[in-house]
Amino acid sequence: MQELQLGTFITNPRVRATAQTPEVEGKGATPAGRRSAPWLLLGALAIRRQLTRRMAGASSSEKVFIGVDFGTSGCRAACLDSNASLLAESSVAYGDASGPECWREALCKVVKELPRRESAAAICIDGTSATALLCSSADGHVLEGPLMYNFSCSAAAVQRCRAILPNPDHTAAASSSTLCKAWEWILQGKAGPGKRLVHQADWLTAQLLGTDVPSPGTDYHNALKLGYDVESLQWPDWLKRSEVAPLLPEKVLSPGETVGYIGAGPASWLGLPESCRVAAGTTDSIAAFLAAGTSQVGEAVTSLGSTLAIKMRSLVRVEDSSFGVYSHRLGGDPLQWLVGGASNTGGVVLRKVFTDKALKHLSAEIDAEADSGLDYYPLPCKGQRFPISDDNLEPRLEPRPESDAQFLHGILEGMARIEAASFQKLEELGAGRLRRVVTAGGGAKNPTWCRIRQRLIGVPVESAEWTEAACGAALLAMKGVSLLGALADQK
Numbered sequence: 001m002q003e004l005q006l007g008t009f010i011t012n013p014r015v016r017a018t019a020q021t022p023e024v025e026g027k028g029a030t031p032a033g034r035r036s037a038p039w040l041l042l043g044a045l046a047i048r049r050q051l052t053r054r055m056a057g058a059s060s061s062e063k064v065f066i067g068v069d070f071g072t073s074g075c076r077a078a079c080l081d082s083n084a085s086l087l088a089e090s091s092v093a094y095g096d097a098s099g100p101e102c103w104r105e106a107l108c109k110v111v112k113e114l115p116r117r118e119s120a121a122a123i124c125i126d127g128t129s130a131t132a133l134l135c136s137s138a139d140g141h142v143l144e145g146p147l148m149y150n151f152s153c154s155a156a157a158v159q160r161c162r163a164i165l166p167n168p169d170h171t172a173a174a175s176s177s178t179l180c181k182a183w184e185w186i187l188q189g190k191a192g193p194g195k196r197l198v199h200q201a202d203w204l205t206a207q208l209l210g211t212d213v214p215s216p217g218t219d220y221h222n223a224l225k226l227g228y229d230v231e232s233l234q235w236p237d238w239l240k241r242s243e244v245a246p247l248l249p250e251k252v253l254s255p256g257e258t259v260g261y262i263g264a265g266p267a268s269w270l271g272l273p274e275s276c277r278v279a280a281g282t283t284d285s286i287a288a289f290l291a292a293g294t295s296q297v298g299e300a301v302t303s304l305g306s307t308l309a310i311k312m313r314s315l316v317r318v319e320d321s322s323f324g325v326y327s328h329r330l331g332g333d334p335l336q337w338l339v340g341g342a343s344n345t346g347g348v349v350l351r352k353v354f355t356d357k358a359l360k361h362l363s364a365e366i367d368a369e370a371d372s373g374l375d376y377y378p379l380p381c382k383g384q385r386f387p388i389s390d391d392n393l394e395p396r397l398e399p400r401p402e403s404d405a406q407f408l409h410g411i412l413e414g415m416a417r418i419e420a421a422s423f424q425k426l427e428e429l430g431a432g433r434l435r436r437v438v439t440a441g442g443g444a445k446n447p448t449w450c451r452i453r454q455r456l457i458g459v460p461v462e463s464a465e466w467t468e469a470a471c472g473a474a475l476l477a478m479k480g481v482s483l484l485g486a487l488a489d490q491k
């Protein structure tokens with residue numbers, strides 16, 4: 001098996017690195033040039049290994065809090081001290097690998113690179129929303145899947161799903177919903193007694209508890225697309241009466257709520273103490289929202305990751321699956337919602353054409369205030385989830401100009417138009433007026449893209465201080481269930 005190497009250590013600009021190893025400049029692996037690997041592929045990436053530690057030597061016994069983010073292209077971990085300062089981050093790319101064994105390998109890799117993990121007081125995992133596995137209820141063994149977050153189910157599964165929904169606009173009506181994936185397995189004859197649908201974050205959280213706890217249940221963020229009623233906080237009767245009922249997770253917890261503590265086995269292979277609390281998780285774009293830090297209704301977070309997910313704080317819950325719009329529960333009194341959706345556009349389109357290094361230097365050549373003169377609709381392949389829900393929508397990336405910088409300009413502008421149309425749709429549907437956009441994800445490090453987006457969206461657009469979702473998961477580990485309410489109650 002290929003020897004695993006360290007991933008890229010992301011240095012948080014706020015915390016000055018005190019220990020630096022020389023920069024290792026590798027050749028950027030082009031996506032097409034990637035070699036396959038049984039587990040985690042780390043091509044010859046430009047690896048800057050910097051462990052960030054606070055200047056003042058924090059005592060090694062001081063408690064730390066760990067968040068682990070399982071995104072589309074890789075896994076990242078963040079470690080906070082008891083003042084919620086960022087101590088260290090680590091990451092590993094999946095490359096061409098995928099599936100539960102790859103995720104578990106990534107979990108082990110990123111956690112074992114964190115300093116002071118032996119003092120961890122709590123850990124929390126976020127995963128891609130609506131990524132589902134079919135597992136044995138008895139021992140948690142994976143039987144089918146994963147069906148990934150953007151997997152569009154068969155017409156038969158979608159039809160059976162929509163037939164039980166209380167209304168056609170329901171979040172679970174989307175062809176990529178977790179509930180459609182449950183019907184997919186039912187129609188294939190793979191579901192049945194002793195089997196349960198498990199979200200990516202839930203399965204990984206169970207790895208932390210050890211083998212004697214097959215399933216920790218789920219959280220009400222991950223449960224939304226499975227049909228959970230996040231207003232009354234219960235499985236609705238129409239779902240409990242359906243053939244899906246036996247597949248539903250028994251427990252639905254609040255994100256950050258205690259699921260249990262690190263099992264003896266995981267304690268040894270992760271180097272975490274058995275006293276470390278395991279918190280219920282959330283989805284990757286909500287973890288990014290939590291990391292980005294917003295303070296009032298009308299503010300939004302756009303996650304510019306492999307996909308483009310937006311969440312706007314609103315006092316109005318909006319749900320319209322015909323546009324791919326749904327609302328996650330934030331909390332507070334009055335109850336606040338994270339209204340938005342997840343588009344198939346995003347960094348995945350960029351990575352098919354440009355390495356991260358090329359993105360950086362080509363972006364510097366672009367005049368963000370000028371129009372590119374191109375009219376692209378950037379998608380990785382046919383199909384769009386939001387703000388147009390259409391499995392047959394084709395990408396538009398022609399004509400390609402001679403200049404790579406102009407080509408990139410057209411793509412960034414095309415994605416910014418999709419983002420602007422998304423916010424416009426949320427306002428049309430009653431979510432309220434957009435005031436400001438804070439940016440998370442890999443694209444947040446591109447100031448040119450931020451300026452193009454600001455020009456087309458028409459409100460201030462800036463990069464978050466913490467652009468990594470893992471920091472949001474670490475805050476959930478640290479603050480527990482109080483985090484969401486406290487965020488919502490900020491006026």
Ligand SMILES: Nc1ncnc2c1ncn2[C@@H]1O[C@H](COP(=O)(O)OP(=O)(O)O)[C@@H](O)[C@H]1O
Pocket residue numbers: 070071072073074304305306307346347348349350351356359360363440441442443444445446449
């Ligand atoms: N300078 C840049 N400008 C725009 N996009 C970038 C830049 N650097 C990296 N990216 C994009 O960021 C994406 C990865 O972001 P990340 O948040 O890690 O994604 P995910 O969590 O969805 O895997 C990649 O698709 C890559 O193309």
Ligand SMILES: O=C(CO)[C@H](O)[C@H](O)COP(=O)(O)O
Pocket residue numbers: 071072127128129130149283284285286305307308309341342343
């Ligand atoms: O695009 C995705 C993967 O990155 C997911 O769909 C994303 O998690 C958005 O879903 P949610 O709004 O439920 O978090």
